[in-house]
Amino acid sequence: MNKTFFKKYFISGPYLFWMIAFTIIPICLVIYYGLTDKSGTFTLQNIMSITTPEHFKALWLSLLLSLASTVICLLLAYPLAMILKGLSVNKNSFIVFIFILPMWMNFLLRTLAWQTILEKNGVLNTLLEILHLPSLNIINTPYAIIFGMVYNFLPFMVLPIYNVLIKIDDNVIHAAKDLGANSVQTFFKIIFPLSIPGVISGITMVFIPSLTTFVISNLLGGGKIYLIGNIIEQEFTTAYNWHLGSGLSMVLMVFILLNMILTFKFDKGEGGAVL
Amino acid sequence: MKKNKCKKWAALFSCIALTIFSITSCGNKDSSQDSSDSSDLYIYNWAEYIDPEVLTMFEKETGIQVHYDEFETNEIMYPVIEAGAISYDLVCPSDYMIQKMIENDLLAEINFDNIPNFSNIDEAQLTSAKEFDSENKYSVPYCWGTVGILYNTTMVEEAPDSWAVLWDEKYKDNILMQDSVRDAFGITLKYLGYSLNSVTESQLQEAKELLIEQRPLVQGYVVDQVRDKMIGNEAAIGVIYSGEVLYCQQENDDLAYVIPKEGSNVWLDCWVIPKNAQNKENAEAFLNFLCKPEIAVKNFEYITYATPNKAAKELLAEEYQTNPAVFPPESILSKCETFHYLGQEAEELYNSLWKEVRSK
Structure with a gap:
């Protein structure tokens, strides 16, 4: 008994160390900063400051944009994952490979490239001009940010859904068909319910980074669109108010926790699908 | 079947090896940060604010290894210096930020005996530097x-x-x-x-x-x-x-x-030495190098920011010396703050x- 106890903790040791050093302690620091002011006395003001119009607006906009990009990602990713499932093993791994390929390049560089493409005199508008089509002005608008989010986070939606779909036993689908279900019924009664863990995990993996991003909004929003991530970043860098930054981060954590709770609720017993 | 397993292990192994390799190769560069080896110099400067060749020339001449980092605004630079996690030997903030750093006791007095070329700096710029560094003790003007x-x-x-x-x-x-x-x-x-x-x-x-x-x-x-x-x-x-x-x-x-x-x-960016600098003498050697007229000219030609170096300005082409965008006339400057x-x-x-x- 004692031996298994030791073994269990020995094996989890590196992970425990990692988690304590790089997750627990930093979170404690954030909570400490968030609940104190510059003189170190306890205050709730940093957290309450989310109600000021400029913070609240940024939070609202962040929620809206990340929700929009999550929905778009889902709408794009699910059919793609279904197509991938239908392909032969060699073909689909090739397409998955193609999907992951852009991730070999730095995320900042790719976003910067989109800036050059979408600019007023950028690649896209030059092309449109050559084709005598009206020019598109989406750089520095919320649309450009949604676009950037979808572009950057789409693989994180495709992969978990694809992983779940590929694991669904074909026999289950055959059984449904044998019992007289048409393909629409099979999809809604069998495939979709079985793929929910992947969908949930995909949603989490797109929604959370979208909600907290400040780089995408900075690069594609021309600094005109302030998301909550930008405000927090500014508090930590330019304004040098770590207390306020931490307080706002704690508010953001609430939304992330809500998302996680939902994930766990939907995902009971199917933990394997969550990446 | 067994062969397949072998392949998997090989793939796993190469993955791990690659990760370790990339981590250690990054680590090597940074680990030199801790050693207080006297042949290093850590510089924190504005982005694209020096001719990289000047750095190479300095390294060749003195054998001092330059480690160079960049910042985008004064406000981003300040917390980095104040937190002190990285001890830079030379930083190049602007006027008001230097004043803030002096007031918060973050800067070391510069030993001007080590910078004989300091005499090349224009008296007028030193006077305006007094607005933030009242005795010209902490800063060496770089660009304005x-x-x-x-x-x-x-x-x-x-x-x-x-x-x-x-x-x-x-x-x-x-x-x-x-x-x-x-x-x-x-x-x-x-x-x-x-x-x-x-x-x-x-x-x-x-x-x-x-x-x-x-x-x-x-x-x-x-x-x-x-x-x-x-x-x-x-x-x-x-x-x-x-x-x-x-x-x-x-x-x-x-x-x-x-x-x-x-x-x-009207702004003036100056070099300052933070209090926690590890290689102060190397920093002063670098400042002396930068104040050489021919180096200042070379640097000007690259960054095109007006130099407070009198001797260097005289070496510049006439078109630069009289260009009001670079060296504005007194009538305009008098309206600036x-x-x-x-x-x-x-x-x-x-x-x-x-x-x-x-x-x-």
Whole structure:
């Protein structure tokens, strides 16, 4: 008994160390900063400051944009994952490979490239001009940010859904068909319910980074669109108010926790699908 | 089956090996940071603010290894120095930030005996440096200039001469603003006829309202990108530091620079040595190297920011010496002001007002 106890903790040791050093302690620091002011006395003001119009607006906009990009990602990713499932093993791994390929390049560089493409005199508008089509002005608008989010986070939606779909036993689908279900019924009664863990995990993996991003909004929003991530970043860098930054981060954590709770609720017993 | 397993193990092994390799190869570079080896020099400078060849020349001449990092605004630099996690030996902040660093006891006095070439620095610049470093003890002037408007002559109807052009509806979506608290407010306060060091709340509120009014007209709030965007004809008007002008004009003939009639900010960036510097003597050796006229000229030709080095200025081509964008005449300079450090309270006020502007 004692031996298994030791073994269990020995094996989890590196992970425990990692988690304590790089997750627990930093979170404690954030909570400490968030609940104190510059003189170190306890205050709730940093957290309450989310109600000021400029913070609240940024939070609202962040929620809206990340929700929009999550929905778009889902709408794009699910059919793609279904197509991938239908392909032969060699073909689909090739397409998955193609999907992951852009991730070999730095995320900042790719976003910067989109800036050059979408600019007023950028690649896209030059092309449109050559084709005598009206020019598109989406750089520095919320649309450009949604676009950037979808572009950057789409693989994180495709992969978990694809992983779940590929694991669904074909026999289950055959059984449904044998019992007289048409393909629409099979999809809604069998495939979709079985793929929910992947969908949930995909949603989490797109929604959370979208909600907290400040780089995408900075690069594609021309600094005109302030998301909550930008405000927090500014508090930590330019304004040098770590207390306020931490307080706002704690508010953001609430939304992330809500998302996680939902994930766990939907995902009971199917933990394997969550990446 | 067994062969397959072997393959898997090989793949796993190579994955791990690759990860470890990449981690350690990054680590090597950084680990030298801890050693207080006297042949290192850690420099923290504005982005693209030195000729990289100057660094190589210095390394060759002295055998000192230069480690070079860059920042984008004074406000980003300050917390890095204050936190002290990385001890830089030389930093290049602007006037008001140097004052703040002196007031917060972050700087070491420079030993000018080690910098004989310091005598090349223009007396006039040393006088203006006294505004923030009252005894010229902490700073060695590096570059100076003004803030003004860069405009594209083909895209504006008439040459602007006032900050008012930044609020002109005609140029909606064609204006680039500086994403820097002090510059944005400084411009607006000057336009309103106030001092750009104002701490009067009503004046600042007025400036804030004006900046909010300007927001829909602005294409973007950027720092270093003004240059590239103006060169690429992305915007008609941009707020820019005078030192970028020569480069922009080399790349795009249609660009012109003006210091608006209301006056502007004249700034002076200086080298300072933080208190926790590990290689102070190397830093001073580097400063001495930079103050050599021929090095200052070489550096000027690369970064095109006006040099306070008198001996170097005399070596410059006539067209540079008389170019009002680079070395503005006294009549214009007299209308310009230097930024002062305004204290923590005022700083917080500025920041919160700026946040209101930006998140509107």
